[in-house]
Amino acid sequence: MARWGMVIDLDRCTGCQACVVACKAENNVPVVAPSQAQAGRSMHWMTVIPEVEGEFPRVRTRFIPRPCQQCDSPPCVKVCPVQAMTKSPEGIVSHVFARCIGCRFCVQACPYGVTYFNWQAPTWPADLREALNPDFAIRPTGVVEMCDFCHHHLQHAREAARAEGREVRGEGEYTPACIQACPARALIFGDLDDPTTEASHLARGPRAYRMLEELGTSPKVFYLKEG
Amino acid sequence: MRAVWLRGVLVVAGMIVLLLAANKPAAAAEQPIAFNHKAHVSKGLDCAICHRYVREQAFATLPTIQTCLMCHSAKMSDNPEEAKIREFAKRGEPLRWQRLYAIPPDAAAYFSHRRHVTLGNIPCATCHGPMAEQTTPPRRALVRFNMDVCVACHEQQKVSTACVTCHR
Numbered sequence: 001m002a003r004w005g006m007v008i009d010l011d012r013c014t015g016c017q018a019c020v021v022a023c024k025a026e027n028n029v030p031v032v033a034p035s036q037a038q039a040g041r042s043m044h045w046m047t048v049i050p051e052v053e054g055e056f057p058r059v060r061t062r063f064i065p066r067p068c069q070q071c072d073s074p075p076c077v078k079v080c081p082v083q084a085m086t087k088s089p090e091g092i093v094s095h096v097f098a099r100c101i102g103c104r105f106c107v108q109a110c111p112y113g114v115t116y117f118n119w120q121a122p123t124w125p126a127d128l129r130e131a132l133n134p135d136f137a138i139r140p141t142g143v144v145e146m147c148d149f150c151h152h153h154l155q156h157a158r159e160a161a162r163a164e165g166r167e168v169r170g171e172g173e174y175t176p177a178c179i180q181a182c183p184a185r186a187l188i189f190g191d192l193d194d195p196t197t198e199a200s201h202l203a204r205g206p207r208a209y210r211m212l213e214e215l216g217t218s219p220k221v222f223y224l225k226e227g
Numbered sequence: 228m229r230a231v232w233l234r235g236v237l238v239v240a241g242m243i244v245l246l247l248a249a250n251k252p253a254a255a256a257e258q259p260i261a262f263n264h265k266a267h268v269s270k271g272l273d274c275a276i277c278h279r280y281v282r283e284q285a286f287a288t289l290p291t292i293q294t295c296l297m298c299h300s301a302k303m304s305d306n307p308e309e310a311k312i313r314e315f316a317k318r319g320e321p322l323r324w325q326r327l328y329a330i331p332p333d334a335a336a337y338f339s340h341r342r343h344v345t346l347g348n349i350p351c352a353t354c355h356g357p358m359a360e361q362t363t364p365p366r367r368a369l370v371r372f373n374m375d376v377c378v379a380c381h382e383q384q385k386v387s388t389a390c391v392t393c394h395r
Contacts, residue, residue: 088389096390098334137335137395151391155337162346 002170003091004149005192005220006179007202008065012186015063019046022181023067026150028132030122043116045147046178062226065187067178068093068114068147069211069219076106076115076146085144091220094148102142111212112219115146150176170194192220256325258364259315261308268359274351281351285339289324292316327368328355334374336393347384 023029023046032042049064074093076085084099085106095115106115121141124132132138135152139145157174161167168174170191179187190199199222202208207224267277274281277294281287295312303309315322330336343349351358356369370376381388 086390088391089387092391094391096335096394098394099390135337135395140333148391152337152395155392159339159342159346162342 001090001193002168002191003193003220004154004174004189005070005091005199005203005222006067006149006176007188007199007208007222007224009186009188009202009224010062010064011224011226012184013048013063013065014184014186015048015050015061016183017048018181018183019065019067019178019187020044020048022046022177023147025131026133026177027136027147028122028138029145030118030124032120033123036120041117041119043118043145045114045116045145064223065178066112066114066211067176067221068149069112069217069221070147070149072218072220073216075109075111075217079105079109081105088151090154092149092151092154094151095144095146097137097139097143097145100143102144104144106144111215111217115144117144118142147176150178153177171197171199256327256364256366258325259322260311261363263308263363264358264361266362281340282345284341285337287340289326290322292320292322295322327365328372335395337395338393347386353380 024031024044027045029043029045036042046065046067049066051062051064053060053062070091070093072091074085074087077087077093079085081103082099082101084096084101085093086096087093102117104117107117118139118141122138135156153176154168154174157168161169161173171189171194175189179189188199188202190197192200192203194200202224203222205224208222209225210219210222213219268274277290278287279290279294292312292315296316299309299312302313330338343354344351354370354372358365358369361369377393378388381392386392
């Protein structure tokens with residue numbers, strides 16, 4: 001069975017935020033009012049963290065795209081009292097919104113800060129309301145939401161593969177929206193257990209590291225150090 | 228004194244009416260035409276002729292007036308229900324079929340007909356019951372559905388029961 005993972009090449013990321021926009025559009029992630037954003041209630045399932053190094057005039061900015069790290073040993077799943085946060089046999093951590101009681105244990109447990117509690121009913125500008133993605137649910141208010149590697153893309157890929165009587169290919173067939181949108185090809189996606197995929201090759205390479213590796217969460221998102 | 232007594236009676240009567248209204252079962256679906264499934268299926272018509280795209284897409288459709296007119300543009304029987312088709316067409320009024328099956332929006336489940344009918348080879352009757360035998364449109368879904376029914380079948384067919392297989 002495939003073990004889906006992502007590789008993020010920090011050398012290639014230009015910080016354009018195409019992945020952030022693609023994620024928002026794909027998963028119907030609502031936009032919050034500026035006052036709410038000030039209170040730290042904005043939601044970005046995928047976000048680009050800028051890190052400024054040095055002092056003027058020698059300043060250098062690094063960009064770190066940060067989706068859900070899709071841990072192999074996810075703390076959010078362990079703490080969820082109602083089993084709304086689950087890990088599928090293929091290793092994808094996702095959230096069943098209908099089950100969530102909004103206790104926010106997972107928000108506390110996640111060391112990466114990728115789980116978001118939606119405080120208010122979602123609102124969209126009038127034009128955007130017509131452009132919502134029907135493949136992904138609009139969350140009820142008062143639940144936690146997070147990236148699930150665009151699991152609905154996997155469902156479509158699996159359906160196509162099943163129609164042809166084969167397994168989903170390790171690469172190219174199932175790709176989350178952020179990866180499809182990345183113009184610099186900084187994000188690479190594939191089956192980590194399949195040695196032929198680019199993602200598994202890069203994840204085993206000398207440049208690869210994982211965020212807060214020492215915590216033992218074993219994320220399936222690998223970062224490639226800048227050269 | 229009498230006014231007080233009358234007022235008391237009115238309040239009690241009002242409460243009874245409210246209670247009755249609250250306990251009334253959900254309104255049963257009334258269809259625009261009393262369609263006879265049995266008569267059509269026994270003539271060899273396939274479900275997909277009227278419910279187009281049931282094998283190709285996630286949503287099975289309900290027939291439009293044009294679908295009915297493919298056969299019924301001229302009179303075929305003395306049935307007054309059949310005459311209704313041409314009346315609807317004459318008025319240019321669409322057929323407003325009432326859906327009997329719907330996934331509760333709170334469940335946020337994804338259901339694809341193609342995945343079940345074409346890829347899973349599941350006959351329509353497994354979920355829709357003996358629709359082919361119905362001479363009048365049923366007022367409620369013939370098979371009562373909940374998640375247990377879905378999970379039981381998934382387990383039996385050895386399909387994934389991971390939450391994200393259906394929930395989105």
